[in-house]
Every structure is written in C-alpha cells, then in structure tokens.
Amino acid sequence: MSEGQLTPPVTARDHAAGPEEAPVTLVEYGDYECPYCGMAYLIVKEAQRELGNELRFVFRNFPLAEAHPYARAAAQAAEAAAAQGKFWEMHDMLFEHQDALEAEDLLAYAKSIGLDMQQFARDLADPAYTKRVRDDFRSGVTSGVNGTPTFFMNGERYDGSWANKAAFINRLREAARQAAETSA
Amino acid sequence: MKESDFAGPPAKILGAGTPAPEFTLNTTPDQVLSLSELRGRPVILVFYPADWSPVCGDQVALYNEILPEFREYGAAILGISVDGVWCHAAFARDRKLHFPLLSDFEPKGAVARLYGAYREGEGISDRALFVLDADGIIRWSFLSPIGVNPGADGILNALESLDSRSAPARAESFRADAPEMRP
Helix, strand or coil: CCEECCCCCCCCEEECCCCCCCCCCEEEEEECCCHHHHHHHHHHHHHHHHHHHHEEEEECCCCCCCCCCCCCHHHHHHHHHCCCHHHHHHHHHHHCCCCCCHHHHHHHHHCCCCCHHHHHHHHHCCHHHHHHHHHHHHHHHHCCCCCCEEEEEEEECCCCCCCCCHHHHHHHHHHHHHHHHCCC | HHHHHCCCCCCCCCCCCCEEECCEEEEEEEEEHHHHCCCCEECCCCCCCCCCCCCCCCHHHHHHHHHHHHHHHCEEEEEEEEECCCHHHHHHHHHCCCCEECCHHHHHHHHHHHCCEEEEECCEEEHHHHEECCCCCEEEEEECCCCCCCCCCHHHHHHHHHHHHHHHHHHHHHHHHCCCCCC
16 A cells, blocks of 8 residues: 555545535545644635535544544534434534534534434434544544645645645646546 | 655665664653563654644644554554653643653764664654564664654554564464574
C-alpha cells in the first residue's frame, strides 16, 4: 500500500453530498469538537457552493477522543441521525454548535431537525453505531490521516493548506479539470 | 515522495536491518529509560521536532489515539525530541498523553544524531519513524518532510509484517543464538 491513499475508497456506505459522477470527490476525516474542523466546515460549504455539481463531499468520523471528550458521542449522534436520513442536518448542527455537545445538547439538536426521538435515543446507545465510528477511525489510520481535518481529493491525501480558501477551492477545480481530461 | 519535498539536504536515517543504537534518556525529571529494557517486544521510535505544535491532532496526539492499535501488536512507543523534561511533562499532561516522551536534551540531540535524524542548522530532530523488532533490529524507518505529519499507516504496516514474520521465529526460538538474520 502506498502512503496517503484513501482506504477503503468511497462506497455507498459513506455519507456523501453531491452527485456520484462528480469529477472530484473530497473526503474529510473530521472531529465535531475540533476547532480546526469547525473552520474547515465553512470552507467546505463555500467549496460546495462554488463547485456545485462538480463536487461530491464525503465525511468520515475521526474523533480524537483523548483530546475531545464529546467528540465520540457527537459522531455517534450524526450516525444515529443518518439512520433517519438526516446525517447532513445533524452534521451541520454539530459544527455550528461545537461548544455545546453534551448529551442534552445532542437531544435538543435531534429534536430541532425533526428526528423520531425514541428511535434516536435508542440508536445513540446502539453498539452498531459505536462500531461504525470506530471503523471510520481505523480506515482513517490506514489511509494515512495525520490529524483533523485531513482531506483526500480523488483518493489522494491533500497535504496542502485548506485554511487558504481560494487556494483550496482552486485546487479542487484543478482536480475536477484533471479528472474530466483523463475521462475524456 | 519527491526529493524536493525535503527542506535542506536529506538526513541519512538508519535503515532496515541495522541494529538500533542503544540509548538511555530521561522520561520524567527523575526516571530514565534504556532502549534495551524493551527487548522482547516491538518498539516504535518517534522522533519529532518539538512539543507544542499548534494544531490539534498533531503527530503525538494522533499516536496517543491509536495506542490500542499499537498494543494489539504488543508494541511499545516512545516519543523523542530535544525538549527538556519539564517541557515534556507539561506537554504530556496538557495533551493527556499515555506514552513516554524522552528528552534528548543533554548533550542536545545526541540520540537523534545516532539515528541520523538530527537537523544541524535548526537544532531539532527530524520527523523520523523507526519500527524495531523484538531483538532490537530496525525493520522499517521513514523520514517525513519536516512540515508533514506522516500519520500512522506506515507504522501499522511495519508492525503487521513484523507480526507475520515473528510467528515462525517463535517456533524456532530454541535456535535463538543462530548468528544469521531472519529474512
């Protein structure tokens, strides 16, 4: 295996926003309690607006639980919301309220995005979702994730800066153009 | 990885097959650890430039999260930088680290030099990784560009291949004094 290759690649198991046939797929390994991921959240939103259907965005969990005591439960809340088809609604909610991720906060967010609360409470404690978060984490380690957030563009780890919004979006455009050329 | 990714001339780090040089360093203000004390299990040596790098999920924080995976291979992990013992103590407490940080402080960088992982101009160690087998032989090493956190995939792959090699090795342990190196 070579360094910094997304393993496993994106499949139907992943949470993806944007068309499957988009020329560029951006995968983020992130942590809902990590302030840098909170900054990256806004930049990814902007990239999604700018690139439109050219971009598919995938989020995988990489909770740094030793540093961030609420990160794992937050990740599990997003997975439990996904069980009701509302992964991205919860994802956004968590990143927009990074400073309030305690159990009662998670329940309040679930309610505000209209989840079935009984099912949500059940899923939040379901070991299947704990395992899902753990599996994401392990796949990140195998892929060469080196901190949060770590991005992969079309399967390759992106070691450049994401904090420079314009450069990051340009790099995505370039990846889209390269992919379009090779498939043409 | 391209040569041009390295800032300055590439250091010559020790490679696979080399016996890992012995060292004794402080792990806390009043405790020392010698590499040879860990003989009998794989050891991961993580040389890194400095404590307090300003990102969360930096290299040592990442390894701290992955400790359960390393333990599955019975491996010990040691972080090594030129920072002093009190600095390490504060850093480890702040980041809630559960593995030792060794202080390569006096003479400065002496151990990093032994492994070919010292950056003369800057007076810090490189980002260099070494995986040692149970006999203290380096089985894998990797030098990362100073600005790029190498992650843990290389370490895990190295431990994995060590693991598949050590199964027959255990069966032949009665020939442990045989001089030739196992493939």
